[in-house]
Each structure stands twice: as C-alpha cells, then as structure tokens.
Amino acid sequence: MDNLTIRIYDLRDQEAVIRLWNSCGLIVPANDPIRDIARKIRFQKELFLVAVRRGQIVGTVMAGYEGRRGWINCLAVSPVLQRKGLGRRLMQEAEKRLLALGCPKVNLLVRTSNSQVIEFYRKLGFAREDVVSLGKRFLVDPLDQQDTYVIRPPRPGDLGQVVHLHGALYAEEYHWDEQFEGLVADIVAKFIRDHDPKRERCWIAESNKEIIGSVFLVKKSVTVAKLRLLIVEPKARGLGVGTRLVDECLRFARQAGYRKIKLWTNDVLHAARHIYKKAGFRLVHQEPHHSFGHDLIGETWELRL
Template structure:
C-alpha cells in the first residue's frame, strides 16, 4: 500500500511537471519566443546577477556538465554576448561577464518573462492568485528552499472571513502530524472557534492572525471566561514560520489586550508534551497551576492549566 501511494505521488509530480512546463512555454523551440533554450536563458540570467563568476562556479551552481557549459559559453562569445577577463587576484582564472549586447539580451528576456507571467496570472481573482502564491511557496518549503524571513516580516492582524476555517484546518492537520492527536481535537477547536464567532464580545474578546509576507502562519484567541478571568486559546505557529518569535508576539498581544480590557487573570490549558508552547507561556510570566492525565485526543496525555495574574 505504501509503495502504491509513493507511485501515485511520483505520477502526480510528473503530471504537474508536464502541465507546468507546457504552461510556461519551456517546451517551445525557443524560450519566450526567443532564440534561446531554457538552459541558455538561465545562464544569461545568472551572469547578469552574479559578480563576474568563473565558468567552474557557474557549472557548480547550475549543476551543468562543464563540457556542455563550455560549448554554450563559446557560442555566447561568438554571438558577442559575453567576454572573458583575467582575474585580478589569480591570473590563472578567467572570469565571465556579459557584454553590453549581453545585458540588452537579458533585459529583453526579462521583460518578456515578466509579461508572460503577468498574462498567466492576471485572469485570476485576488483570492485565487493568493492561493497560487501560497501553493508555490509550500512547494519551495517542502522541497528544501526556505524563503528568507525575519521577525520584521511578521504582521499581527484581526481575523477576517476565511481565517477561522484555516485555524480549524491547520490545528487538525498539525496536531495529528506532530503529536498523533485524533479528530476529537479538531472537533474541540471547531467548537471553540464557532463559539467565538457566534458570541464574540468585541470589547473583551479578540482573535489575532499572524502573517509573513501575506501568508497566514499563526493564530491565537483571547476569550472571556468570567468577568475577571480571560482564557488564551488556540495558539498555533506553522512549522515554516517557527523561530521568528511569532508565538511570543501572539501571547504578548493577548496579555496586553487582557490588561486593557480589565481582566485580572489570564488562564490557559495546554498539554505537557507541547514543549515549545510551554516555554512561550513561561517567558510571558505564566505559571502552571494544575495538571491531570486525560485521553481526550489520545492515550497517555497530561493536561495542564496555566495562569497569569495581571
């Protein structure tokens, strides 16, 4: 069965490759209606964006056969697109750079690429375009390329339509993958989220969604428990965004809001195996008030109640 699923995965990736390469014109005789192949255009792109590399560096970075790259560069030289210069620090090395004609060729290819992609995505509505960008970023992350991000890229905002469904879905998926919790946890999250939407007291309850570059990567809720006690619920940070201090910022937002709303205490429930979350709570000044075993979402779990006096 596992082998069958792997084979299905391979078939799906191959199907996507065929679809996408046809969609962006990679299979055309000349890329972007030019005289260049995809590989040739990529080499021109790299030469424009690199500080005079050697042929060996290009071969290594692009994973191209040195002999094939040598023939390609020789052809570029014949066309007047590149020139080779001797390294100022090592006379045995020859550096490669674009000529003025080569730079003009890059600008032409880059402009055509920009127009081609714009034509491809412009028919999409805003939400569909965002789904496309999210899917592309997910592919990059899962296959090993993590886009650069810093704490400065993190934005906290109020919830809007569609966010609550995302919160429920991601809790269900991540807690199953990382901790083996079953569907009963997802049902609990759904009930908490639904109650918030139907009964929210805006002056005393709030939801925050964390975004990085426009992509939702975290959530937290602060809801009323009693007149003087608030509950922090549904703290989540996507694996791809961990390490940016998002959990701390979400919890700090809850504590600040709770003080401003007049609560005297913030309470939360967590599980002993959620080590990263527990460190965030400790850092915010919460202390564990009680603990007891439970089997609400699986076996051998220990639930903990934590509190912070304001």
C-alpha cells in the same frame, strides 16, 4: 458629512485602525502597524487622530513636529467614504494642531506613481520640491527579517483556516485524531457566535498572504480571561511569532480590565509551555486524561495581571 468627529487616538482603537489601514493598502511587509502605533503614542500622541462616524473609525492621520518642520503620515479614509471631503477635514485638523505648536512648514512623502494622491495634496496647497528622500533604519523589527510577518485581526475565511491548521499540524506532529480538530472547531464556532468585541479578540499572524499562526483571548468571567488555540506553523518558528501573539493577549487583557489569564495545555507541547513560562504564567494544576487518541497530562497555567 454628518455624525463625524475627529479625536485623539485611544488604545481601544487599535484593531479598527489596523483594519482600516488594511482596507486602504497602507500595511506593507516593511511596516508592523502595531509597533508603528506603539511608537507614535509614546511621542506626540495628541497628533495621532482618528475620524469616527456612527461609532466606526473611518479615517486616520498621524502628524509630527520636531521643532523645524512637521510631517504627515498614515492619512487613511475608508474606501466607501473617499472623495467626500473626509481626507481634507483630517488634514485641516492635523495642520491646525501643528500650527498651534508653532510649526512653520509641513512635509510628507508620496510615491511618484501615485498620481491621484499627489493631486489630492496639490489641491490642499502642497507642491513638489526638488529634493531626494533618503532613509536610514535604526531599529530592525521582526518584519525586517528574511521571513516577514504581520499580526492582524482575522478576515472572512481566516477562522476556517485556523481550524484546518490545528487539525493538520497536530495530526502530523503528535498523531492526534479528528477529535482534536472537532474541539478546535467548537471553540472557534463559539467565538464567532458569542463574540464580545470589547472583551475578546483573535489575532492572525500572516506571512506572504499565508496564515502562519493565531491565538484567541476569550472571556471566562468578569475578571478572568482565557488564552486559547495558540499555534505557529513549523516554518515560522524561531521568529518570535508565538511570543508576539501571547504579548498581544496580555496587552489587550490589561486594557479590557481583566485581572487574570488562564490557559489549558498539555505537557507534550514543550514550545508553547516555554512561551507561557517566559511570559510569566505559572503552572497551577496537572491532571492525566485520555483524549485525541492518546494518554496525556493536561495542565492549567495562570498569570495575574
């Protein structure tokens, strides 16, 4: 396969990796990909590999070695490049790195119903073993709660739903008129039209294939980012969704080299203000205004990174 390189995962790869895992069906409610990645890069980061072709991430594999045997996880190949030898090349690179550490044996887990994948590994020299896989969870992620959710990049159709969610929710809870929905639509349209993928992001919170929250981080200047359109569905509040979304903004802003994040909100949005304050934002300006059919007090908050 031409123009292909296999290298160690970089923090800037996160969104592309999650998008790839989604396309390969690797993300399930029991696993939060962001937390999985964060844990891996704290331990043997050099064994988390990505395949890059023409500037796009098209494959991944995670390996690990604890001194007795190695493990393989998260082998993924872009659906359009499957059956072209890329999975084999990723496995060969992972095995080479495990051997360099003195690893004598490698294991992996495959669902018994996944006959295609079992055959793939059989051709690489793997064999079934007469063992039972047992598991015990030490840490309970938010995804393991009754109301599970994932944080992911937007897909086609998501941003229109984000506009609808804002318009419907703010009309119901605050009786704001259609001017607010129009403002949200303008912000979203500008994000789509002028999107700078290296410096701007949107995150979607999803539960049971339903959007329950979202947030945007956009460029205001070279050193200042702007947090926009944080929203969480009422039924999802109390699960930490809003805090997780804001945390993603802060993490990405630091990676992108911003020195400050600013946001504009209104004093009646108590839950959002609480999240901003907990994240370290400071209220720096207040100004009365009449918008969306109501007299409001607009607020500017800032966080130095």
